[in-house]
Amino acid sequence: MTSKDNERQRLMQQEKDDAFDSKLACNPRPGEQEANEILQKLKTIDGCYFYDTASRKKGYGGQEHSLVPGDGFLSTVDVIEQTHLFEVAQKMPKGAHLHIHFNACLVPDVLLTIAESMENMFIRSNRPLKTQEDFWLCEIQFMIKFPEKRPTQLVGGEEHWQQRRENAKGFQNLLEEEDQGSLFEPSNWTVTEGKEKHEKWMKWMNYGEFRIAWNSYGGKSGNNSYKSWLKDKLVFNVEEAHGPYQTQLGAWEKFNGRTRMMKGLFNYRKAFSAYTRLCLESFVNDHIQYAEIRPNFMETNQIFEDDGATKIDNEGTIDIIIDKFKEFQSEAENQKRFLGLKLIYCTPRSFKEEQIETALAECLKFKKQYREYIAGFDLVGEESKGKPLKDFRRVFQEFQVQCKAEKLDIPFLFHCGETLDDADKNLVEALTLGAKRIGHGYALISHPGLIEAYKAQGICLELCPISNEVLGLTQRIGAHSMYPLLANNVHCCLNSDNGTLFRSTLSHDFYQAIVGRKDMTIFGWRQLIEWSIDHSVMQDEREGKRLRTMWESEWARFVAWINKEFAWVHEESARIDKAAKDEKLRESLREFAQKRAEKRRGEITKKQKAEGRMLGERLQLELQRYEEKQRQRAAK
Numbered sequence: 001m002t003s004k005d006n007e008r009q010r011l012m013q014q015e016k017d018d019a020f021d022s023k024l025a026c027n028p029r030p031g032e033q034e035a036n037e038i039l040q041k042l043k044t045i046d047g048c049y050f051y052d053t054a055s056r057k058k059g060y061g062g063q064e065h066s067l068v069p070g071d072g073f074l075s076t077v078d079v080i081e082q083t084h085l086f087e088v089a090q091k092m093p094k095g096a097h098l099h100i101h102f103n104a105c106l107v108p109d110v111l112l113t114i115a116e117s118m119e120n121m122f123i124r125s126n127r128p129l130k131t132q133e134d135f136w137l138c139e140i141q142f143m144i145k146f147p148e149k150r151p152t153q154l155v156g157g158e159e160h161w162q163q164r165r166e167n168a169k170g171f172q173n174l175l176e177e178e179d180q181g182s183l184f185e186p187s188n189w190t191v192t193e194g195k196e197k198h199e200k201w202m203k204w205m206n207y208g209e210f211r212i213a214w215n216s217y218g219g220k221s222g223n224n225s226y227k228s229w230l231k232d233k234l235v236f237n238v239e240e241a242h243g244p245y246q247t248q249l250g251a252w253e254k255f256n257g258r259t260r261m262m263k264g265l266f267n268y269r270k271a272f273s274a275y276t277r278l279c280l281e282s283f284v285n286d287h288i289q290y291a292e293i294r295p296n297f298m299e300t301n302q303i304f305e306d307d308g309a310t311k312i313d314n315e316g317t318i319d320i321i322i323d324k325f326k327e328f329q330s331e332a333e334n335q336k337r338f339l340g341l342k343l344i345y346c347t348p349r350s351f352k353e354e355q356i357e358t359a360l361a362e363c364l365k366f367k368k369q370y371r372e373y374i375a376g377f378d379l380v381g382e383e384s385k386g387k388p389l390k391d392f393r394r395v396f397q398e399f400q401v402q403c404k405a406e407k408l409d410i411p412f413l414f415h416c417g418e419t420l421d422d423a424d425k426n427l428v429e430a431l432t433l434g435a436k437r438i439g440h441g442y443a444l445i446s447h448p449g450l451i452e453a454y455k456a457q458g459i460c461l462e463l464c465p466i467s468n469e470v471l472g473l474t475q476r477i478g479a480h481s482m483y484p485l486l487a488n489n490v491h492c493c494l495n496s497d498n499g500t501l502f503r504s505t506l507s508h509d510f511y512q513a514i515v516g517r518k519d520m521t522i523f524g525w526r527q528l529i530e531w532s533i534d535h536s537v538m539q540d541e542r543e544g545k546r547l548r549t550m551w552e553s554e555w556a557r558f559v560a561w562i563n564k565e566f567a568w569v570h571e572e573s574a575r576i577d578k579a580a581k582d583e584k585l586r587e588s589l590r591e592f593a594q595k596r597a598e599k600r601r602g603e604i605t606k607k608q609k610a611e612g613r614m615l616g617e618r619l620q621l622e623l624q625r626y627e628e629k630q631r632q633r634a635a636k
Contacts, residue, residue, distance in 0.1 A: 029556070031563050032559055035522055042569060043069065043518075044573060072469065098495055101294050110274075111271055114265075117270075120146065124140070124203065125202045129221075131220060132222055141260055144267070146175060148177055180204055189201075252384075263301065268306055280325065284337050302317065339547050348379070389414065411437075416438045417443035436460075437535055440462065461491070464495045491531045493528055
C-alpha cells in the first residue's frame with residue numbers, strides 16, 4: 001500500500017469518525033445495525049417499485065423526467081406516502097417536536113368542517129368571484145361575526161341581546177346589514193382600513209349562504225365542491241412552490257394569505273377547543289412524545305366566544321389549551337404515549353418596541369402563573385420584512401434582568417436565519433442575546449465563525465426542511481443546509497413548522513431527511529431525535545429523565561418492529577440486484593413493480609380514507625363533548 005493509499009484511508013476514516021452520528025453508529029444498540037441495513041435497502045426498493053413506476057413529468061421542450069427520492073416535496077408527496085420507508089418514518093418514536101405553529105397542525109378539513117356548524121361564520125374575498133382567474137387569485141378570509149340584525153327569536157331576552165350587541169360593537173366585530181352581501185356580485189364592495197393603505201374587500205357573506213350559492217356560481221372555480229376549492233386556497237400547490245417564476249417573496253405572499261385565512265377559522269372557542277384536542281391526538285398518532293407549540297399572542301389574534309360578541313383574552317386562551325391537555329392526559333392510554341406539552345409565547349416581529357415590551361411583560365406574568373407550561377419567547381413573521389432583533393435589544397436585555405431577579409428561566413427561542421438576505425444578521429443578535437434554540441437557522445451555514453460560536457454556546461437549530469423548500473430557500477432536500485450543518489456537528493432537530501399549509505407531518509420531514517442523502521442512516525435519525533430531547537425546555541432534570549425513559553422504551557420496540565416487519569427486504573433487494581445485470585430479469589421486474597405499485601396505491605388509498613373517516617368521527621365526538629359542556633355551563 002502506497003503512502004497516498006494510506007493517506008486516503010486515513011482521511012476516509014477521519015470523515016467517518018467526525019460524522020455527527022459516529023458515536024451512535026460505533027456503539028449500536030441491539031438490532032440497530034440490522035434495522036439500518038433494512039432502511040438502506042428500502043431506499044432502493046422504494047425507488048424501484050414506487051418512484052420508477054410513477055408517471056413521468058414533462059418539462060421544457062417535452063423532455064420527460066422520472067421522479068426520484070428527494071425531488072421537490074410537493075411533486076412527490078403522493079409517491080412518498082406509498083413507500084415502505086415512509087411507513088417506517090410514521091412508526092418511529094420522534095421524541096420532542098419543538099417547532100410547530102399551533103394554528104397549522106391539522107389537515108384543513110378539521111377547521112372547515114367545524115366552520116359549517118357555525119351560524120355566525122362569515123366569509124369574504126378581495127375580489128368578486130366571477131371568472132376562473134378570480135377564483136385562482138382571490139384571497140379569502142373567515143371570521144365569526146355578531147350580526148346587527150335582530151334574530152326572530154332572542155335567546156336570553158332583549159336586554160341580553162343588546163348587551164352582546166354592544167360588546168361586539170366595542171370589539172369592532174358587529175356586522176351591520178350594509179356590510180353583508182354576495183361574493184359573487186361585483187357590486188358588493190366595501191373598503192376596510194389596511195396597515196398602510198386602503199385595502200379593497202368584498203362584503204361579508206354568511207358561510208351557510210355561500211355554500212348554497214356555490215351550486216350556482218362555483219363551477220367557474222374548476223373545483224367540484226366549495227370545500228375542495230377552499231382546501232386548495234389553504235394548501236400550497238406544487239406550481240406555487242416550484243414554478244419557474246416563483247421567488248421566496250412570492251411564496252411568502254401566498255403563505256401570509258393562507259395564515260390570514262386560517263386565523264378566522266381558528267379563533268373562536270368551539271374550533272379552538274376541538275382543535276386543541278385533535279392536535280394532541282395527532283401528536284400521539286405521529287409517535288411524538290413531547291411538544292412545544294407556538295400560539296400567537298396579540299390583541300388582534302384573540303379568540304371569540306362562539307357568538308362573536310365576546311373576546312377571550314390571552315389568559316383565557318392558555319386556560320383552554322391547558323384544560324384540554326389535562327383532560328387528554330387524564331386518559332390512561334395517553335399517559336403511556338405522550339409526556340408533556342408546553343407553550344412558546346409568540347408575537348409578531350413587525351410590532352413596535354413598546355408592543356414587544358408589553359408582550360414580554362405578559363410572557364413573564366404567564367410564567368409566574370403557568371410556570372410548568374411556558375417554555376420560552378419568540379418573534380414570528382416573515383423575517384425579511386419584519387424588524388431585526390437588534391431593534392428590540394434594550395427590551396430583551398431588560399426582560400432578562402427581570403427574569404433573573406425573579407429567578408425565572410424564560411429562554412429566547414428566536415426564528416432566525418430563515419432567509420437568504422441581510423436579515424440573517426439576526427443570527428448574530430440571537431447568539432449575543434443568549435438564545436437557547438434557533439427556529440430554522442438555514443442561513444447559518446454561510447457564517448463559519450458563527451457556526452463555532454453556536455456550538456460553543458450549545459444552541460440547537462430547529463430545522464424545518466419541507467417548510468424551507470416550499471418557501472423558496474432550496475429546491476430539493478439534498479441541497480438543504482441541514483447536511484453541511486450536521487457535517488459541522490451543529491446540534492439540530494427536525495420539525496414540521498406549518499404542516500397544514502404544506503401537506504406534511506413530522507413523519508414527512510424525517511422521511512425527506514433520510515432520502516436526501518445516501519449516507520443518512522437510522523443513527524442519523526436517532527441523533528436528531530436525541531438532540532430534540534436534550535434541547536427541550538424541561539421544568540427540571542426529573543422531567544427530562546422521564547421523557548428520555550419513555551422514548552428509549554419506544555425506540556427499542558421500534559427497532560425490533562423494523563427487523564420483524566421487514567425481514568422480506570433482503571430477498572427483495574437481492575432480486576433487484578440480479579435484475580440490474582440481466583435484461584430479461586429487468587423486464588420481468590418492471591412488470592412486477594407496476595403491479596406491486598398499483599396494489600400498494602390501492603392499499604394506501606383505502607388506509608387514508610379510513611383515517612379520514614376516523615378523524616371525522618373523532619371530530620364529531622369532540623364537538624358533541626363540547627356542546628354538552630356548553631349546555632352545562634349555560635345551566636349554571
